[in-house]
Every structure is written in structure tokens, then in C-alpha cells.
Amino acid sequence: MDKRDYRELFDSLAPRDALLRRTEREADRMMSRKAPRRVVRTTVIVILVILATVGVALAVTFHSRILDSIFPKDEPSMAALNALQTDVASVSGDGLTLTVDELLMDENSLSCTWTVTSSRAEDVYYLTYYDLDDESAFDGYGENTSKDVGDMTLVRLTPEENSYSGNLRMFYETPRNETPRMTIRIYAFTTGLIPVKIENSSGVIHADEGDPLVVELESKGEIACDGERLSSIWAYGAVQRAYEALVSGDADDEVAEVGAFAKSGLMEEVTAISLTVPQDSDGTAPEAAFRLDAPQTFRLSDRTVVVNQLNLDAASTTIQYDIYPDELPEARNLLIGYRYLLFDQDGKLLDVDHSLGLDMSANLEYDENAGVWKLDEGAEKPKLSVTVSGNPLPEGLTFIRFVPTCELERRKGESANTYYGRMAALADEAGTFIVELP
Amino acid sequence: MNEESRHMGDSVHEVISAYAGMVYRLAYARTGNRADAEDVFQEVFLKYCTARQEFSSEEHRKAWLIRTTTHASADVFRSAWRRLVRPTADLPERPAAPGRSERCDALADALCRLSGRDRAIIHLYYYEEMRTEEIAETLSMKPSTVRSRLARSRSKLKRLLTPKGGYSDGQA
Numbered sequence: 001m002d003k004r005d006y007r008e009l010f011d012s013l014a015p016r017d018a019l020l021r022r023t024e025r026e027a028d029r030m031m032s033r034k035a036p037r038r039v040v041r042t043t044v045i046v047i048l049v050i051l052a053t054v055g056v057a058l059a060v061t062f063h064s065r066i067l068d069s070i071f072p073k074d075e076p077s078m079a080a081l082n083a084l085q086t087d088v089a090s091v092s093g094d095g096l097t098l099t100v101d102e103l104l105m106d107e108n109s110l111s112c113t114w115t116v117t118s119s120r121a122e123d124v125y126y127l128t129y130y131d132l133d134d135e136s137a138f139d140g141y142g143e144n145t146s147k148d149v150g151d152m153t154l155v156r157l158t159p160e161e162n163s164y165s166g167n168l169r170m171f172y173e174t175p176r177n178e179t180p181r182m183t184i185r186i187y188a189f190t191t192g193l194i195p196v197k198i199e200n201s202s203g204v205i206h207a208d209e210g211d212p213l214v215v216e217l218e219s220k221g222e223i224a225c226d227g228e229r230l231s232s233i234w235a236y237g238a239v240q241r242a243y244e245a246l247v248s249g250d251a252d253d254e255v256a257e258v259g260a261f262a263k264s265g266l267m268e269e270v271t272a273i274s275l276t277v278p279q280d281s282d283g284t285a286p287e288a289a290f291r292l293d294a295p296q297t298f299r300l301s302d303r304t305v306v307v308n309q310l311n312l313d314a315a316s317t318t319i320q321y322d323i324y325p326d327e328l329p330e331a332r333n334l335l336i337g338y339r340y341l342l343f344d345q346d347g348k349l350l351d352v353d354h355s356l357g358l359d360m361s362a363n364l365e366y367d368e369n370a371g372v373w374k375l376d377e378g379a380e381k382p383k384l385s386v387t388v389s390g391n392p393l394p395e396g397l398t399f400i401r402f403v404p405t406c407e408l409e410r411r412k413g414e415s416a417n418t419y420y421g422r423m424a425a426l427a428d429e430a431g432t433f434i435v436e437l438p
Numbered sequence: 439m440n441e442e443s444r445h446m447g448d449s450v451h452e453v454i455s456a457y458a459g460m461v462y463r464l465a466y467a468r469t470g471n472r473a474d475a476e477d478v479f480q481e482v483f484l485k486y487c488t489a490r491q492e493f494s495s496e497e498h499r500k501a502w503l504i505r506t507t508t509h510a511s512a513d514v515f516r517s518a519w520r521r522l523v524r525p526t527a528d529l530p531e532r533p534a535a536p537g538r539s540e541r542c543d544a545l546a547d548a549l550c551r552l553s554g555r556d557r558a559i560i561h562l563y564y565y566e567e568m569r570t571e572e573i574a575e576t577l578s579m580k581p582s583t584v585r586s587r588l589a590r591s592r593s594k595l596k597r598l599l600t601p602k603g604g605y606s607d608g609q610a
Contacts (some may be wrong), residue, residue: 020458027484
């Protein structure tokens, strides 16, 4: 990244004069010990809900790590089974083998698992990097994802425990028409440092340079490892100095991180291998099981909803709809009432949520004293754009019923199905709508 | 040294005037949207008024404002109505800036992909030109954590800026 671009970008940002004046007025009022009136202005809010999913083991004969994570409660669909590629590709070099075990792609997502195996006689440590050819791909913003690519830690392989697996699941902002390609790179090192197992490793793995324990380890020529075979010498002075030198010289980030170990004098790079998948791309992504041909509009009791996108894919679901409320939302929590529960034709709750984005395009002011939203004078009617992306829906759906959420306290120990079932029972029929799936 | 770092008296208006840009830009970088940045902006300076803290130096005052801005920004994320939500950041909202380069637009889009905390670190490093040790001290983080998050963010930005779109690093 060019620092000049960053400065150019943020130089253009400045507080509005009105905000400055308002703040000065509030400050004056505060200094004279009068109670301040806090003003909250909202122009555009984009929010994302990450809903954690709890996985349970699949009771199927065929075991797949990807399918386990995508279908935590049910058996995998035939579409997913058909789209799943196994033993995808492999590459070896200097006693290290990188194998892409599984790959599952559809128009909206890419899931991949891989394994690094060492046949070397000594311990070997490696860093993992990956690239996708679609810059819109996002990984759940780094939280509550199944991503495990080493994440700046060195993975340690020993002759006894000589393999380690990584995984990744990415979503695209817009459906892919072409098959995506993914490249994984592995940089492996050896070291003369002696690994020392630290039971409570968090203080060491993330320790500062100069931390007494790190200093002690350095002076003894030892390196800390935790119980999960992950190890880090990022806190070691020689590595940090080498890294700083490379970064300040505007080295490529990957080069800087990898180079820091090599230039530290503590590690020796033994090999770098990479693999791009899929190797025999036919140029098109697997087709969606269902895709809405054209937007569908639903006029409801207090709003108009336009469903623009409804993609049911082998490994993912994407739904995008816009809401035009007749009245401004009453609750401070904008999600209440604008997020929908999905039910199938048998009244069964469909669990799709992985992430949910809400884009509120309106000039709103929230009056905390009155507890209401106020629309700016002359402003257009608000529109809320909601995007849901997540796990695939089961096959055999004939329609999806959208039921708005409401404020309802969850009972202690109440299951999700029961809780959302009660919520659905409370919903006004005039506030729900159905999308038919031919 | 930034012009905002000059010494000043204790007049609140002077402080607001001097640090308005710094606080607003950091709040924007951290929260990712103008509305929250304005909210945080007010919050910070109102806290400044109520705290009535003595500052030993201008650097001390600046550090206090940066820390309070990052904390207030985090509070936006922790507020009740957002307990389970997380801004994806609407930096694409991109306030009008005629003539701004496509590279900057691409950068704004890429920044949206970072977490708010990582954007704040990137901002303090690239815009405020603070050293990683200073960032760590100001944000009460370990220097190694700042360095690793900085490296990870740079790596992610590079990945996002390089593949298509014709962006390349200007300084290699």
C-alpha cells in the first residue's frame, strides 16, 4: 500500500462545520455544567451480523470436513456431494507435500481444506499464505469463521506428528460466472532453536520483545511451543528487528514476513511450494439450484419489500431484499422487524444465517430523549437493504415464507426452534410474505 | 510534526479546532462511516470537557484524545443495539473528492475489508505516522500485537488491491 494514497484518501475527510459548531456549543454547555443533549445522526449504516453456528458430527458414511461444517445438523445435499471435489491436487518439494484435500465451489462461495505433510527427519516450521482471484471474496471479517491458515503463526511439524490441515471458506459479494481460482503458498523453515513446550503458552506466543520469559528462551537458544504444535518466535528480538527493517523498506508484506525469519539468523528457509486450484477449470462455476429470475415485490401492512436476489446454491445461500417502510422504525435496534425468519412449506425453520448486512440509506436523527427516529426535512423515504448469506437450504423446497422478527425474550433453556416458532406465531399474517420456488 | 501537535492553551475551542481533524479521521477509520464518526467526535470532546484532566505536554493531550477516540469508537460497537452486529464499514460512501485517484477509491474499498481495530492501527501508522511502540502504548496493546496486526492488515490490503483493478504498489 502506498502511504501517499492513504493520506490522499483521508486528507479528504474532515468534520463538517455544522458538527464543529454543534460540538463547540455542547462543550460550552458542558463546561457551564448544563446537561448535554447528545445528538446521534445516522446517514448510512451498514451492519453485519455474524451468527455463530454450532456444529455437530454428521452421521453419514462419507466424511468430509467441508460438508461437516456446512451441514452441521443434516445430511449433505446431493448438490453439495456432487459439487465436492476430493484429492484435488498435490505438490511436493524438499520433503514437504501440500495437498488440497477438498474443494467445494458454487456461484457464491468457495470452501477448501488442505494438508501439509513433512517427511523430513528434523522438525520443520511453515507459514501459509493464500490468494483468490476474486477480490470481492470475504472471509466473515475474521471472526466466527472456520478459517485456519496458520494466521501469522508458524506451524510446527515433527517426524512424529508430521501433518497439519488448514481450511478456508470465502463468500463473494456477487455471484461468480467463472470458476474462481485459489493459490496456496507454503514457506518452510528449520531452526537450531530447541523447542520447549510451554503449558500456558499465551503469554509467550504473544509476548513482547524483552519479556523476561522470551529473553530467557532466547538466551538458552530455545523456542516456545504450545500444546497444539503451534509455535511463534515473532517476539524474538532478531525476528522483530529483521521484520521492521523489511517493512520500513516497503518490502512486499509476504516477503517481509517470510524474510524476517530468514534474515533473523534464527531460521533457515528450506523450501517454498505453492498450489493453484482447481487445476482443470472448465471456466464456469457450478450453477445455482435456484436463482430468482426477476425481483419480486411484496406490498405488506407497513412496508414494501422487494426481493432482488435469492440464490440457492450447492454450498451456500444468498438472499438480498430492500425494505421501504411506511413509517420510521420505532425501536433503537434497527434489526428488530427488518430481519426475517425463513420457514419452509412444512413450517420448519430454515437455518441459513452466516452473515446479515443491513444498509440503511436515510438521513435519520435518533432522539434519545423521545426514543424515536426522525427523518431529515426534505429527505427521501428510507430504504433498508438486507443481505443474508450463509449455509445452503435443504433440497425439495417449494416455497419460503418470510416472517419478520420481533422483540421477544427467550426463555431459559429454550431451543432455537421453539423460540423462533413462538416468534412466528406472534407475527401478523399481513406482515409475512412467500417466495415460490418452481 | 503535525500542525495539530503544537502547544496550546486549555481553551476547549482551541483544542477542538486543533484536533478536530485527527479525532474525526481516526473515528472514521475505526468506525468506517460518517454517522458513527460524528457521534464519536462529539463523545470525545464532551469527555474532554468533563474529564478536565491536566496534561503534562501536548503529546500527552494528543495521546489522551487518540485513546479516548478509539475507546469511544469501540463503545459504538458495544452498544446494546449492536451487541450482535458489526459494521462492515461504509467507506465506499466516500465523501466527494473530485479528482481523487482510482487507486484511492480502490484503497477505500479494501479498507472496508479490515476490522475496525485493524483500520485504527493502520491509520495511526500511516496517517499519524506513529511508531508501532507508540501505537501500542497509546492503545494499551503489546507492541508485538500491533506489529502482527499491522503485518496482517498490510498483507490483506495487498491481496485485495493487487488481483484485478490495476492497482500496484507505488513504492514496490
